[in-house]
Amino acid sequence: xxxxxxxxxxxxxxxxxxxxxxxxxxxxxxxxxxxxxxxxxxxxxxxxxxxxxxxxxxxxxxxxxxxxxxxxxxxxxxxxxxxxxxxxxxxxxxxxxxxxxxxxxxxxxxxxxxxxxxxxxxxxxxxxxxxxxxxxxxxxxxxxxxxxxxxxxxxxxxxxxxxxxxxxxxxxxxxxxxxxxxxxxxxxxxxxxxxxxxxxxxxxxxxxxxxxxxxxxxxxxxxxxxxxxxxxxxxxxxxxxxxxxxxxxxxxxxxxxxxxxxxxxxxxxxxxxxxxxxxxxxxxxxxxxxxxxxxxxxxxxxxxxxxxxxxxxxxxxxxxxxxxxxxxxxxxxxxxxxxxxxxxxxxxxxxxxxxxxxxxxxxxxxxxxxxxxxxxxxxxxxxxxxxxxxxxxxxxxxxxxxxxxxxxxxxxxxxxxxxxxxxxxxxxxxxxxxxxxxxxxxxxxxxxxxxxxxxxxxxxxxxxxxxxxxxxxxxxxxxxxxxxxxxxxxxxxxxxxxxxxxxxxxxxxxxxxxxxxxxxxxxxxxxxxxxxxxxxxxxxxxxxxxxxxxxxxxxxxxxxxxxxxxxxxxxxxxxxxxxxxxxxxxxxxxxxxxx
Amino acid sequence: xxxxxxxxxxxxxxxxxxxxxxxxxxxxxxxxxxxxxxxxxxxxxxxxxxxxxxxxxxxxxxxxxxxxxxxxxxxxxxxxxxxxxxxxxxxxxxxxxxxxxxxxxxxxxxxxxxxxxxxxxxxxxxxxxxxxxxxxxxxxxxxxxxxxxxxxxxxxxxxxxxxxxxxxxxxxxxxxxxxxxxxxxxxxxxxxxxxxxxxxxxxxxxxxxxxxxxxxxxxxxxxxxxxxxxxxxxxxxxxxxxxxxxxxxxxxxxxxxxxxxxxxxxxxxxxxxxxxxxxxxxxxxxxxxxxxxxxxxxxxxxxxxxxxxxxxxxxxxxx
Numbered sequence: 001x002x003x004x005x006x007x008x009x010x011x012x013x014x015x016x017x018x019x020x021x022x023x024x025x026x027x028x029x030x031x032x033x034x035x036x037x038x039x040x041x042x043x044x045x046x047x048x049x050x051x052x053x054x055x056x057x058x059x060x061x062x063x064x065x066x067x068x069x070x071x072x073x074x075x076x077x078x079x080x081x082x083x084x085x086x087x088x089x090x091x092x093x094x095x096x097x098x099x100x101x102x103x104x105x106x107x108x109x110x111x112x113x114x115x116x117x118x119x120x121x122x123x124x125x126x127x128x129x130x131x132x133x134x135x136x137x138x139x140x141x142x143x144x145x146x147x148x149x150x151x152x153x154x155x156x157x158x159x160x161x162x163x164x165x166x167x168x169x170x171x172x173x174x175x176x177x178x179x180x181x182x183x184x185x186x187x188x189x190x191x192x193x194x195x196x197x198x199x200x201x202x203x204x205x206x207x208x209x210x211x212x213x214x215x216x217x218x219x220x221x222x223x224x225x226x227x228x229x230x231x232x233x234x235x236x237x238x239x240x241x242x243x244x245x246x247x248x249x250x251x252x253x254x255x256x257x258x259x260x261x262x263x264x265x266x267x268x269x270x271x272x273x274x275x276x277x278x279x280x281x282x283x284x285x286x287x288x289x290x291x292x293x294x295x296x297x298x299x300x301x302x303x304x305x306x307x308x309x310x311x312x313x314x315x316x317x318x319x320x321x322x323x324x325x326x327x328x329x330x331x332x333x334x335x336x337x338x339x340x341x342x343x344x345x346x347x348x349x350x351x352x353x354x355x356x357x358x359x360x361x362x363x364x365x366x367x368x369x370x371x372x373x374x375x376x377x378x379x380x381x382x383x384x385x386x387x388x389x390x391x392x393x394x395x396x397x398x399x400x401x402x403x404x405x406x407x408x409x410x411x412x413x414x415x416x417x418x419x420x421x422x423x424x425x426x427x428x429x430x431x432x433x434x435x436x437x438x439x440x441x442x443x444x445x446x447x448x449x450x451x452x453x454x455x456x457x458x459x460x461x462x463x464x465x466x467x468x469x470x471x472x473x474x475x476x477x478x479x480x481x482x483x484x485x486x487x488x489x490x491x492x493x494x495x496x497x498x499x500x501x502x503x504x505x506x507x508x509x510x511x512x513x514x515x516x517x518x519x520x521x522x523x524x525x526x527x528x529x530x531x532x533x534x535x536x537x538x539x540x541x542x543x544x545x546x547x548x549x550x551x552x553x554x555x556x557x558x559x560x561x562x563x564x565x566x567x568x569x570x571x572x573x574x575x576x577x578x579x580x581x582x583x584x585x586x587x588x589x590x591x592x593x594x595x
Numbered sequence: 596x597x598x599x600x601x602x603x604x605x606x607x608x609x610x611x612x613x614x615x616x617x618x619x620x621x622x623x624x625x626x627x628x629x630x631x632x633x634x635x636x637x638x639x640x641x642x643x644x645x646x647x648x649x650x651x652x653x654x655x656x657x658x659x660x661x662x663x664x665x666x667x668x669x670x671x672x673x674x675x676x677x678x679x680x681x682x683x684x685x686x687x688x689x690x691x692x693x694x695x696x697x698x699x700x701x702x703x704x705x706x707x708x709x710x711x712x713x714x715x716x717x718x719x720x721x722x723x724x725x726x727x728x729x730x731x732x733x734x735x736x737x738x739x740x741x742x743x744x745x746x747x748x749x750x751x752x753x754x755x756x757x758x759x760x761x762x763x764x765x766x767x768x769x770x771x772x773x774x775x776x777x778x779x780x781x782x783x784x785x786x787x788x789x790x791x792x793x794x795x796x797x798x799x800x801x802x803x804x805x806x807x808x809x810x811x812x813x814x815x816x817x818x819x820x821x822x823x824x825x826x827x828x829x830x831x832x833x834x835x836x837x838x839x840x841x842x843x844x845x846x847x848x849x850x851x852x853x854x855x856x857x858x859x860x861x862x863x864x865x866x867x868x869x870x871x872x873x874x875x876x877x878x879x880x881x882x883x884x885x886x887x888x889x890x891x892x893x894x895x896x897x898x899x900x901x902x903x904x905x906x907x908x909x910x911x912x913x914x
Contacts, residue, residue: 069761073872075679164646166639218650221680241689242679243872244764244864268761270862270872275748279761282753286761462877467644514641 073269097204296370315581316489373563704789713800735794
């Protein structure tokens with residue numbers, strides 16, 4: 001990292017000798033992506049750039065209805081209970097956080113008057129305090145003003161373990177104080193470089209104290225407002241039938257001028273992704289459909305009618321394979337794949353290296369995922385500053401064969417390699433899903449040509465992704481040799497995401513396989529780099545530490561990244577929307593319009 | 596009759612209890628849990644999941660949970676959905692009108708087709724009309740509703756752009772426009788379900804009529820010089836319909852089940868799609884309640900069928 005050069009550039013931006021845009025360009029030239037450059041500027045006292053999204057309508061309303069098709073229907077409207085994206089999307093229409101993330105990973109104010117920075121006194125030098133100023137004049141849908149009390153209450157509500165809020169991770173270790181009617185102070189127990197978690201994005205939506213005040217803790221389910229939200233958002237609640245339809249009408253008092261454009265909003269649920277795409281791209285019955293995990297070929301065929309378009313934005317989600325270095329076929333103390341055991345052959349780094357060479361990522365992207373994913377060798381890919389520049393992937397069957405030959409694995413009569421009587425035969429599991437089964441087949445074929453036999457196993461998604469302790473087929477148990485799935489990176493900062501590479505997160509019997517480290521592979525150097533990153537306030541150094549954690553696992557070939565996934569949505573040609581891979585699709589729904 | 600009804604209702608209680616116990620046990624032992632989405636979310640600490648499990652009572656033994664469910668059910672408390680945290684009875688009541696409308700209309704449509712076609716075909720056995728009707732009926736019930744549904748969508752929504760294929764429970768219109776919109780969106784699902792039912796009813800009506808048509812009393816009626824129309828309608832049809840009415844009654848619960856697929860295709864917010872969503876989300880209280888409602892329907896319609904038998908054919912007594 002060219003620290004000095006950067007420091008010089010930043011100084012020039014501060015003096016005004018260099019524009020922000022040219023700084024970002026220059027930073028890009030030395031290998032830094034725009035979001036990172038922005039973060040660097042913010043850290044060094046230059047306020048973050050505003051979103052580039054252009055909003056054209058000159059008055060609010062008059063746009064008629066906006067019809068959104070969520071093929072997985074929303075079931076509840078309290079953002080702090082929203083387990084799945086579908087509920088977060090629905091509740092974000094009514095509730096808002098202090099700030100959200102745009103598609104470039106830039107923090108953008110919503111209910112905040114400004115983004116805290118060192119320059120405006122929002123960020124303390126020791127990294128332990130953040131001061132948020134709330135936008136004045138914002139009103140709840142019932143006309144009461146939004147104040148600091150609501151933010152403080154939201155913290156109390158989500159932090160209370162009895163509430164069992166899904167967002168509690170962002171709130172339970174912090175303290176929030178009211179400074180004045182429109183200012184709050186967030187206090188962290190230790191220097192926290194990634195401070196934009198509480199009150200931000202998906203986890204940050206602020207609840208009105210006067211509606212939820214009595215329903216904190218164990219009574220949280222009983223709050224009438226759980227199903228009849230009163231928020232600050234661009235649309236007011238009209239009606240909700242869980243699992244079916246949600247309707248809202250324009251909030252005439254919305255706090256952003258000339259927004260929203262549409263008079264009513266409707267979110268219809270049910271069905272499947274393919275027919276949702278059809279309802280937008282082919283029949284035009286709906287304006288927008290989200291989360292189209294459909295084979296790209298199918299989408300392209302539907303697009304030919306010319307009614308609508310597909311948009312894909314980058315996200316931090318990653319489709320990857322875990323090679324199990326522990327023994328899944330021997331039971332120790334009532335658990336298989338125990339960290340105390342060693343896999344007979346996969347614990348050999350040479351075998352793992354060979355398998356990594358047998359994965360044809362380019363074909364998987366080209367023939368299966370299309371716009372839905374980008375082939376990669378790095379576990380963290382977005383935002384770009386956290387992507388390892390070092391990691392490269394290669395598909396080379398000859399090389400894999402040579403490595404295995406050199407390592408002493410000889411082909412037997414059945415064409416399967418073995419050494420010391422241990423055969424290279426593995427069970428490879430994933431969830432049932434067409435692209436995944438096709439990917440499995442591609443990998444199996446290549447492995448066959450290198451003398452490795454894969455038995456393919458597919459588990460229904462509701463079992464695979466469950467935390468059912470009694471079931472041996474969950475992905476966290478990893479009772480097989482290798483498995484493949486997608487894991488979601490919820491924030492543009494990968495710290496919490498990367499905890500799945502730490503030793504204290506190993507999934508095992510004691511923690512009922514709830515630990516986040518599913519591979520069970522541990523490395524002291526990774527642990528140390530992770531812990532150092534948690535306290536490192538210099539964004540460049542911090543990124544380097546997190547990249548190191550990522551590299552240790554990828555270079556050991558325990559984690560084999562496949563594709564950096566994108567989030568795909570369909571919309572009618574005349575709809576301008578703004579969806580982001582770092583926040584929910586509706587994060588800026590106030591700014592959508594029809595031209 | 597009254598005593599018979601009472602006895603039948605009393606027998607229904609242990610059967611329903613047995614059904615509910617089996618359902619509950621199977622569901623409790625089935626893999627998956629309602630908080631799976633949290634497992635993949637790094638922002639949710641495991642404690643939260645544990646707290647939720649505890650507060651929803653999922654950590655208790657199956658028998659304890661069953662007895663608690665039963666006790667609440669007897670008092671009219673159906674529990675609440677884990678997914679949406681609203682009371683299950685509210686959730687079901689929201690869906691019932693739509694299902695009744697779609698399933699009911701499709702049944703009426705099916706009978707409107709099956710009765711005349713079946714009777715007409717049976718009175719002229721092996722005529723061209725009979726053969727065409729038979730073939731069509733055969734094709735009709737061989738084609739699954741998910742296929743015909745998709746076919747209609749591709750023809751009438753994507754191709755011709757006549758009807759919407761997304762069914763909406765609330766239509767933002769009033770008066771005649773409302774009826775028109777309702778008709779437009781319901782026409783495809785009702786056709787799909789109605790034609791499927793009509794196909795099997797037609798064959799049934801035809802064979803029932805054929806059974807009656809050769810009986811002596813029909814010959815007697817003809818011999819008395821009654822017109823063919825009177826004989827067919829007054830003498831044949833009335834008797835032939837006894838088993839048909841029973842069949843329709845017994846089919847009702849199955850039709851609710853059969854509509855599950857159709858509801859999913861057309862996004863009809865009915866009981867069937869509620870059940871599917873609940874199964875996908877492992878939302879046990881909802882699955883339990885919906886399947887239990889189906890079980891009750893089976894028992895109820897069985898009883899109705901038996902009563903109808905006696906009413907239509909006085910030779911059957913309830914002694």
